Amino acid sequence: MFNVLLVEDDIAFNKMLETFLTKKGFHVTATFSIEAARKELKSATHDLVLTDLRLPDGEGTVLLSEVKLLKTAIPIIMMTNYSDVKTAVEAMKKGAYDYVSKPFRPDEIIAVIDSALKPSKPEVSAKIATSSGKRATLIEGKSEASKRLSEFIRLVAPTDMSVLIWGESGTGKEYVAKAIHDKSLRAQHPFVAVDCGAIPRAIAASEFFGHVKGSFTGATMDKIGHFEAANKGTLFLDEVGNLSYENQINLLRALQERKVKPVGSTMEISVDIRVIAATNEDLGQAVKEGKFREDLYHRLNEFIIEVPKLYDRQQDVLLFANHFLQSANDQLDKNIAGFSEEVIEIFNNYNWPGNIREMGNLIKRATLLEKGNIITTEALPRELLRYGELNAQEQLLSKHDNEKQMILKAMEKTRFNKTKAAKILGVDRKTLYNKIKQYDLKF
Numbered sequence: 535m536f537n538v539l540l541v542e543d544d545i546a547f548n549k550m551l552e553t554f555l556t557k558k559g560f561h562v563t564a565t566f567s568i569e570a571a572r573k574e575l576k577s578a579t580h581d582l583v584l585t586d587l588r589l590p591d592g593e594g595t596v597l598l599s600e601v602k603l604l605k606t607a608i609p610i611i612m613m614t615n616y617s618d619v620k621t622a623v624e625a626m627k628k629g630a631y632d633y634v635s636k637p638f639r640p641d642e643i644i645a646v647i648d649s650a651l652k653p654s655k656p657e658v659s660a661k662i663a664t665s666s667g668k669r670a671t672l673i674e675g676k677s678e679a680s681k682r683l684s685e686f687i688r689l690v691a692p693t694d695m696s697v698l699i700w701g702e703s704g705t706g707k708e709y710v711a712k713a714i715h716d717k718s719l720r721a722q723h724p725f726v727a728v729d730c731g732a733i734p735r736a737i738a739a740s741e742f743f744g745h746v747k748g749s750f751t752g753a754t755m756d757k758i759g760h761f762e763a764a765n766k767g768t769l770f771l772d773e774v775g776n777l778s779y780e781n782q783i784n785l786l787r788a789l790q791e792r793k794v795k796p797v798g799s800t801m802e803i804s805v806d807i808r809v810i811a812a813t814n815e816d817l818g819q820a821v822k823e824g825k826f827r828e829d830l831y832h833r834l835n836e837f838i839i840e841v842p843k844l845y846d847r848q849q850d851v852l853l854f855a856n857h858f859l860q861s862a863n864d865q866l867d868k869n870i871a872g873f874s875e876e877v878i879e880i881f882n883n884y885n886w887p888g889n890i891r892e893m894g895n896l897i898k899r900a901t902l903l904e905k906g907n908i909i910t911t912e913a914l915p916r917e918l919l920r921y922g923e924l925n926a927q928e929q930l931l932s933k934h935d936n937e938k939q940m941i942l943k944a945m946e947k948t949r950f951n952k953t954k955a956a957k958i959l960g961v962d963r964k965t966l967y968n969k970i971k972q973y974d975l976k977f
């Protein structure tokens with residue numbers, strides 16, 4: 535029997551989930567806060583953590599970092615509201631197994647839990663420093679934004695310029711970095727990706743520059759740092775805005791001198807690397823606020839590339855969707871042929887706050903859930919359907935040039951009862967409220 539640690543502060547929802555999962559054969563320990571979950575994690579073994587993102591004593595991501603620090607392979611599934619999808623997608627990058635947005639269907643949560651507990655599933659852990667072997671297919675896209683992106687990659691790749699890649703989480707910044715490396719003269723040499731946000735401050739110097747055996751407690755053998763590992767190739771610094779000020783200084787020195795000294799060594803090693811950095815923060819602003827060193831900023835930013843949001847790559851939505859469907863079919867040994875018209879329409883209208891990563895995740899789950907031979911709305915999260923409906927309603931309403939007049943009439947007719955007026959107009963209350971605000975109507 536698998537042990538599930540449930541962390542959810544909504545009492546009714548907590549109870550409901552506990553009962554449901556117990557019925558499905560899980561042993562559930564229900565907690566309501568991070569603090570209580572922390573105690574449970576210390577006192578018993580769990581096979582899976584199912585946690586809400588927003589808890590009374592902090593964010594579920596705190597729990598995620600703590601579990602990851604324990605270096606256990608317990609999969610963590612985050613439960614979120616629609617407005618938090620972006621945070622949840624970021625949490626996946628930090629090592630969460632998956633997320634489900636509330637409200638979810640019972641089969642949806644069971645599918646995610648089952649897949650997380652499958653023994654064959656390799657642990658999805660935060661990439662601390664991987665010599666990235668990403669050989670996945672790169673979709674270039676046909677939209678104007680994608681064409682511009684490809685053009686920038688093509689132009690900058692053969693140079694040795696430092697590139698700063700900026701874009702929202704999940705837009706494909708690491709993919710862009712890898713594409714630059716693959717098209718560069720360094721392509722035959724290593725591409726080393728380092729998640730600067732995941733390196734504990736105390737060991738950052740050893741991670742970047744290596745150390746010699748015996749230089750500190752725990753240094754039981756010589757270790758090569760990322761700079762040396764990337765020699766002749768490309769060093770990709772992901773989430774560069776997360777580096778501590780002290781580490782920024784060390785990094786700048788190494789980049790300027792092109793030499794590194796491993797911790798505990800007296801010898802300097804020359805390195806020949808190209809640096810590509812990525813961030814989803816406004817680093818220029820961080821410089822103004824004194825959080826990021828200006829000299830390092832300029833050193834990294836010889837050429838800047840902005841990776842567009844998926845929403846701004848409208849023409850590519852289906853291209854990406856088909857690509858993810860194909861890889862989900864391969865991974866899950868399924869043979870789903872495509873998407874229903876309705877699903878395509880929803881995909882085209884949805885705003886994808888978690889960008890390409892969100893789409894990949896969503897399609898993989900839909901592929902797992904779908905029982906027929908094409909993906910239908912049945913396999914999509916409810917929130918996505920709701921978003922589609924709202925959008926359709928808004929479009930319907932805005933088609934009328936005289937929508938302000940229509941609203942006024944409906945309100946008069948219903949003696950200013952917004953619920954009834956919304957019904958007459960064929961929209962829901964929220965849309966009506968938004969329109970009232972938009973037209974600055976005083977009721």
Ligand SMILES: Nc1ncnc2c1ncn2[C@@H]1O[C@H](COP(=O)(O)OP(=O)(O)OP(=O)(O)O)[C@@H](O)[C@H]1O
Nearest residue numbers: 627671672673703704705706707708709890891894
């Ligand atoms: N051009 C692309 N072609 C195919 N898949 C892509 C492409 N870009 C991104 N992806 C997919 O999206 C996922 C997220 O990409 P990536 O990790 O590069 O994003 P990111 O912008 O670096 O995210 P973060 O800011 O959270 O680090 C990848 O795992 C991959 O599945």
